[in-house]
Amino acid sequence: MFVRAMVQNRQGEPLRLTTLAQPVPGPRQALIKVETCAVCRTDLHVVDGELPDIPYPVIPGHQVVGRVATATKRSPPVGARVGVPWLGFTCGKCDDCRRGMENLCDEARFTGYTLPGGYAEYLAVDERFCLPVDDQCDAVATAPLLCGGLIGYRALTMTGEAQRVGLYGFGAAAHILAQVLNHQGKSFYAFTRPGDLAAQALARELGAHWAGDSDTRPDQPLDAAIIFAPVGSLVPTALSHVRKGGIVVCGGIHMSDIPSFPYEILWGERQLRSVANLTRRDGIEFLTIAAAADIHARTRVFPLEQANQALEQLRSGRITGSAVLRVHEPAAASD
Numbered sequence: 358m359f360v361r362a363m364v365q366n367r368q369g370e371p372l373r374l375t376t377l378a379q380p381v382p383g384p385r386q387a388l389i390k391v392e393t394c395a396v397c398r399t400d401l402h403v404v405d406g407e408l409p410d411i412p413y414p415v416i417p418g419h420q421v422v423g424r425v426a427t428a429t430k431r432s433p434p435v436g437a438r439v440g441v442p443w444l445g446f447t448c449g450k451c452d453d454c455r456r457g458m459e460n461l462c463d464e465a466r467f468t469g470y471t472l473p474g475g476y477a478e479y480l481a482v483d484e485r486f487c488l489p490v491d492d493q494c495d496a497v498a499t500a501p502l503l504c505g506g507l508i509g510y511r512a513l514t515m516t517g518e519a520q521r522v523g524l525y526g527f528g529a530a531a532h533i534l535a536q537v538l539n540h541q542g543k544s545f546y547a548f549t550r551p552g553d554l555a556a557q558a559l560a561r562e563l564g565a566h567w568a569g570d571s572d573t574r575p576d577q578p579l580d581a582a583i584i585f586a587p588v589g590s591l592v593p594t595a596l597s598h599v600r601k602g603g604i605v606v607c608g609g610i611h612m613s614d615i616p617s618f619p620y621e622i623l624w625g626e627r628q629l630r631s632v633a634n635l636t637r638r639d640g641i642e643f644l645t646i647a648a649a650a651d652i653h654a655r656t657r658v659f660p661l662e663q664a665n666q667a668l669e670q671l672r673s674g675r676i677t678g679s680a681v682l683r684v685h686e687p688a689a690a691s692d
C-alpha cells in the first residue's frame with residue numbers, strides 16, 4: 358500500500374508531493390491515519406534548514422490529529438482519536454527524563470524533524486507519544502493546539518502569577534494563548550509586526566487590553582512578556598516593557614541574534630528565559646484546559662498538496678490564526 362506525503366529532499370528545495378510505501382510501525386510504534394496537520398513556524402525553520410542535523414529526505418509536520426490504524430499493547434486502541442506532538446521520543450532514563458524534564462532529554466527526537474512528520478497520509482509514532490484527544494473534536498480546530506497551543510501554555514506557566522502579559526507576535530500560538538489568558542482572568546497586550554492590522558484586529562476581537570505595533574510602549578509596565586516571533590531584537594524591547602521583577606520568555610525554537618542592550622533593562626531582578634519543547638504532562642494538562650475553556654484556533658485550511666503555499670503564506674504574515682493541512686476527511690471511529 359502506498360501513501361502520499363509532502364517531502365523535502367534537499368535544503369532549499371520546495372516540498373514535493375511524493376508517493377511512498379506505507380510506513381511499517383516498529384515494535385513500540387502505532388500507525389496513525391492522519392486527518393489534519395497544522396503548520397507551525399518551526400516547520401519553516403525545518404524547510405529553511407535553520408535547525409541543525411536535518412536528516413533528508415524530511416517530512417515536516419508535528420501537530421497531527423488522526424486515528425490509530427495499527428495499535429500496540431500500550432498505545433490507544435485502533436480507531437482512537439489521537440494527537441501527535443513535536444516531542445516524539447525520549448530515552449526515559451537520563452536525569453532530565455527522570456526529573457520530569459523530558460523536554461530537555463539529549464536523546465529526544467522530534468516529529469517532523471528528526472522523525473517523519475504529519476505532512477503525510479500515515480505516520481508511525483512511538484506508542485508513548487500519542488496524546489488522547491476528544492473523539493468528537495473538530496480535527497481542523499484541534500491540530501493547532503498540539504504545538505502552538507502547548508508551547509504557549511508551557512511558556513505561560515513560566516510567568517507565574519503575572520496578570521498583565523505581553524504577547525509578541527500574534528499568530529498561531531498567541532491567538533490560542535490569548536483564550537487561555539481570558540479563561541484565567543488575566544489581561545493581555547498583543548504586539549505585532551508594525552502595520553499588521555489583521556493580527557491586531559484578531560487580538561482585539563479576542564479581548565486584548567491593547568493591540569498595536571511591537572515598537573510601541575504599553576500604557577503601563579507588563580508583569581511578563583512571551584516572545585513568539587523569531588526576532589531577536591524583540592528581547593530588549595520586551596525587557597524594556599516589563600516591570601521590575603518581570604519575566605520575559607522566548608517561546609520559539611529559533612531566533613535571530615539578540616542585539617546587545619544596556620544592563621539597566623535587565624537590572625531590577627527581571628528574568629529572561631527560554632522554553633524548550635514540551636512534555637507529555639504539558640500536553641495532557643493543556644488539552645484538558647482547552648476543552649474546559651472551549652478554546653478554538655482560527656484556521657485556514659489547505660489540502661496536503663498545497664503545503665508549500667501554506668508555508669509561504671505563514672512566512673509572509675498572510676495567515677491570521679493557524680494554517681492547517683487537511684490530509685484525510687475525518688473518519689468515524691469504526692472505520
Ligand SMILES: [Zn+2]
Pocket residue numbers: 447448449450451452453454459462463464465
Ligand atoms: Zn532522556
Ligand SMILES: [Zn+2]
Pocket residue numbers: 397398399400419443504505
Ligand atoms: Zn511547532
